Amino acid sequence: MKIDVLLGLQWGDEGKGKIVDVLTPKYDIIARFQGGPNAGHTLEFNEIKHVLHTIPSGIFRENSINIIGNGVVIDPVILLEEIIKAEKIGAKIKSNLLISKKATLIMPTHRLLDHAYEKAKGNDKIGTTNKGIGPAYTDKIARMSLKIGDIFKNNFKEKYNIAKEYHLKLLKTFDYLEIEENYEKKWFEAIKLLEGYQCIDSEIFINNSILENKKILAEGAQGTMLDIDFGTYPFVTSSNTITCGVCSGLGVAPQKIGEVFGICKAYCTRVGSGPFPTKLTNETGKKMQDQGHEFGSTTGRPRDCGWLDLVALKYAIMIDGVTQLILTKVDVLNNFDIIKVGIAYKVNNEILDHFPYELNDDVEVVYKEFKGWNCELENCKSFVDLPIELKKYLQFIESETKVMVKYLSVGADRKQTIELNRNGKLTDEE
Numbered sequence: 001m002k003i004d005v006l007l008g009l010q011w012g013d014e015g016k017g018k019i020v021d022v023l024t025p026k027y028d029i030i031a032r033f034q035g036g037p038n039a040g041h042t043l044e045f046n047e048i049k050h051v052l053h054t055i056p057s058g059i060f061r062e063n064s065i066n067i068i069g070n071g072v073v074i075d076p077v078i079l080l081e082e083i084i085k086a087e088k089i090g091a092k093i094k095s096n097l098l099i100s101k102k103a104t105l106i107m108p109t110h111r112l113l114d115h116a117y118e119k120a121k122g123n124d125k126i127g128t129t130n131k132g133i134g135p136a137y138t139d140k141i142a143r144m145s146l147k148i149g150d151i152f153k154n155n156f157k158e159k160y161n162i163a164k165e166y167h168l169k170l171l172k173t174f175d176y177l178e179i180e181e182n183y184e185k186k187w188f189e190a191i192k193l194l195e196g197y198q199c200i201d202s203e204i205f206i207n208n209s210i211l212e213n214k215k216i217l218a219e220g221a222q223g224t225m226l227d228i229d230f231g232t233y234p235f236v237t238s239s240n241t242i243t244c245g246v247c248s249g250l251g252v253a254p255q256k257i258g259e260v261f262g263i264c265k266a267y268c269t270r271v272g273s274g275p276f277p278t279k280l281t282n283e284t285g286k287k288m289q290d291q292g293h294e295f296g297s298t299t300g301r302p303r304d305c306g307w308l309d310l311v312a313l314k315y316a317i318m319i320d321g322v323t324q325l326i327l328t329k330v331d332v333l334n335n336f337d338i339i340k341v342g343i344a345y346k347v348n349n350e351i352l353d354h355f356p357y358e359l360n361d362d363v364e365v366v367y368k369e370f371k372g373w374n375c376e377l378e379n380c381k382s383f384v385d386l387p388i389e390l391k392k393y394l395q396f397i398e399s400e401t402k403v404m405v406k407y408l409s410v411g412a413d414r415k416q417t418i419e420l421n422r423n424g425k426l427t428d429e430e
């Protein structure tokens with residue numbers, strides 16, 4: 001048995017949480033492999049909306065085991081809040097959530113450092129989620145992190161104090177000591193309570209589960225264009241959001257990777273700073289933002305919107321080895337007369353058909369226009385029911401990316417998902 005992967009192909013918020021929840025009944029185990037509380041994964045069912053930050057999105061399905069892998073950074077305060085909320089609505093956290101002993105702890109001082117570094121950057125700030133992600137991963141690489149497994153050791157407080165002292169020295173050099181009242185107290189209380197949940201050697205559990213033919217889905221956070229190595233550096237997050245992150249973030253070998261579901265919106269969004277070639281600053285962008293309710297699930301910040309960018313998408317598909325595409329928020333484009341797709345970049349009048357290292361404001365995007373479908377998709381249950389204009393839009397994406405679209409998401413609810421079964425063939429012209 002191999003482990004399947006579902007990850008974002010754009011700048012995050014592609015609808016990963018919703019689709020993982022939809023796919024969970026097909027799997028025994030859902031495992032997060034990177035990121036932390038910078039993620040906000042939304043799922044909706046029975047007219048209730050849930051936002052998860054650290055817990056995998058399979059948690060509301062009774063029979064699924066959910067793993068927070070070694071590649072994840074955990075803020076105990078945020079994780080505990082999530083646990084309490086999920087338990088209130090019936091999720092069986094004590095039995096169904098497993099936490100890697102090798103997962104890294106985000107300390108209260110990491111949050112302060114995140115703020116301090118952003119402030120110091122001034123106009124060049126990244127626009128982070130301010131959850132301490134960058135500083136926590138920095139300490140991991142610098143070999144001075146506290147791990148979940150450390151909370152059971154006698155010298156935990158001692159190790160904590162050594163790291164804290166070091167952080168306070170750094171904060172002084174930034175002239176930034178705006179300590180969050182009570183956060184440290186809440187942090188230790190949360191650590192105490194987390195001791196009561198299942199903390200395990202998750203890489204052993206996962207590899208044994210593969211041998212036992214269990215079906216596993218790895219759930220990504222953020223998106224490929226925010227990857228630390230291949231994203232729009234430095235305006236990225238601090239982890240490998242891409243398929244290779246599954247190997248290091250869960251402890252599975254590359255040959256154990258099966259299907260790679262790449263998820264993207266039918267348009268693009270981005271929150272925080274950094275290049276966004278197809279961004280629309282006009283009424284059309286505003287319309288997408290309104291109709292797609294494009295406001296951050298974690299920070300509430302408005303997300304910039306723009307047309308689908310095939311140059312970036314093809315790059316992401318290449319890096320991730322995507323085998324199936326999932327297109328979300330298709331309904332948001334239901335009443336656009338013209339729909340555009342970015343097919344190439346132009347710099348100094350020269351066409352670039354690949355994603356360049358230097359992506360400055362002088363990049364011009366070449367677009368292809370499509371006629372909008374101008375109708376609701378509520379009654380579409382399969383590929384044949386789709387309006388012809390949408391079929392053409394899909395056909396173009398498939399022919400350009402050479403990957404089939406397997407699912408369409410046409411609303412936030414679990415039920416608003418269309419599986420496009422077409423016997424393995426790319427869409428034919430009608």
Ligand code: GDP
Pocket residue numbers: 008012013014015016017018039040041042043044292296297328329330331332409410411412
């Ligand atoms: P994630 O971070 O990739 O899990 O995505 P987010 O949850 O941050 O953002 C996606 C937003 O779009 C959430 O508010 C979802 O409830 C919503 N959503 C997901 N799929 C669809 C869809 O197909 N149509 C619409 N209209 N909303 C969707």
Ligand code: IMO
Pocket residue numbers: 008011012013014035038039040041126127128129130131132133134220221222223226235236237238271272273297
């Ligand atoms: P999900 O999993 C969208 C962005 C931030 C910022 C940059 C670095 O919900 O798709 P960080 O706090 O990670 O140091 O911020 O990355 N960012 C996200 N944008 N969705 C996310 O997660 C994000 N997580 C981080 O806005 O630009």
Ligand code: MG
Pocket residue numbers: 012013014039040041042297298
């Ligand atoms: Mg999100």
